[in-house]
Amino acid sequence: MKNTWLIALGLVPVLAGCSVFESNVVPPSPALTGVNAQNAAWQSQIQRVQDGDARFAPLEDARAALAEAEAQPQVADYAADELAGAHTAFEQAEQGWQALAGKRRPASDALGEVAEQAHRAQRLAEIARYTAIREINLETLIAVNDRLKARAAEQPTPATASASASGARDVRPVAKADQALVGQQVVPDRFGGVSFETGTARMKTESQAVVRQLAELLKAHPTVGVAIFGHTDSVGPSPESIDRFVAANPGLEKQAPTREDKVRAFNLALSAARARAVAQQLVENGIPARRIGARGFGDTRPVASNDTAEGRRANRRIEAVIVPGPDSPQAQRARAGS
Structure with a gap:
């Protein structure tokens, strides 16, 4: 049915000049200035854990965001592309990290590439989750609004003129x-x-x-x-x-x-x-x-x-x-x- 792609298309901001609403919900990835500051920042994100293993904080943040997105009901219905993009970016970040995890001090530029993919995965996962939440809530809001309109058509709005005329204070x-x-x-x-x-x-x-x-x-x-x-x-x-x-x-x-x-x-x-x-x-x-x-x-x-x-x-x-x-x-x- 053509209605299927019409509905899907309505969920994606595609027109030039339109604002991408999700950018106000999901913060951009952190920007670091200065080469030394950036190098130090990436190195500080490495966490040595039990048995000599290491974890990279941006990758763990992305993993958590992806798990939350996958647990969100109907995320595949409303944000399938964003969720798929999050998976792809996360897999690339994880592969990059596996190549670096065994090194005592991985090169900062390589860490930066892993972090960039991890941040992308995190942002896409959060966008997918927020999109599903917003769409589910909006469906409910539309139904509520339709019921309220129907009720308003059947019942007149209660008069409040007497209270206003008497100057009574609204203490509700x-x-x-x-x-x-x-x-x-x-x-x-x-x-x-x-x-x-x-x-x-x-x-x-x-x-x-x-x-x-x-x-x-x-x-x-x-x-x-x-x-x-x-x-x-x-x-x-x-x-x-x-x-x-x-x-x-x-x-x-x-x-x-x-x-x-x-x-x-x-x-x-x-x-x-x-x-x-x-x-x-x-x-x-x-x-x-x-x-x-x-x-x-x-x-x-x-x-x-x-x-x-x-x-x-x-x-x-x-x-x-x-x-x-x-x-x-x-x-x-x-x-x-x-």
Whole structure:
């Protein structure tokens, strides 16, 4: 089914100009300056253990990260490529270390090569694990949001005018105030829309103020999270853009897609890249990445007809919905197994 590669493609940041969200979750490998400092640092990472064996700390860190990634449920579903890359890098690092482990003082440049592969393995393993966690959580958040929307459609929001008119002070606990926000679509409904340069994930300058307002709201309500949903209209990009997109994704061409398939794949990837760009901006504004989910839906959830310019403008949108966060009562009960 072509839907399979459409879904897989939506999980990978492939468009030029989009921000790679994982870089905000996984720290880069440490950078050392100065040859002497670097040499000393590599040598200090060697740990002599029982029976004269030696261990190299970067390799052990990578081994632990890989074990955690493999233990993460559904990691193979959401981050198979990253996990495979982690395995490859780890095997190369381990082979390099085996060639050096018996030496009393291995050459620093050789240690550096092993460390580089080990750091790459660790980063890819952590990216794979975090990606799976985020995707699993986001599936839950989407389901919660759908239920909340359905409930809101059936039940009117309780009136609060009398309390406001009397000047009564709101003495509810912070968690309750946070929970009152859950289910609200604050972008575009509350703060306005987020727009991008045509065919890219580069946010327009004026839209950054919207993201800052959203960040301030999240800071003021620490137990909630936010789900960022990207949507496009059904119109495809120029033939040149399609060609560049396919060239950047060689696996797509192997599926022998029609032009319509290519347009849908492009729109799906673009919407995901835009959602991640908003998430990136939130992180840069001080919101922990674990409180943010980002997903693109392409042109699959229109709110207006794509036959008119006005309808297409309405369909090109970012939605930000407040959802229970990782520190919410719901999440705490789930962790406790209740």
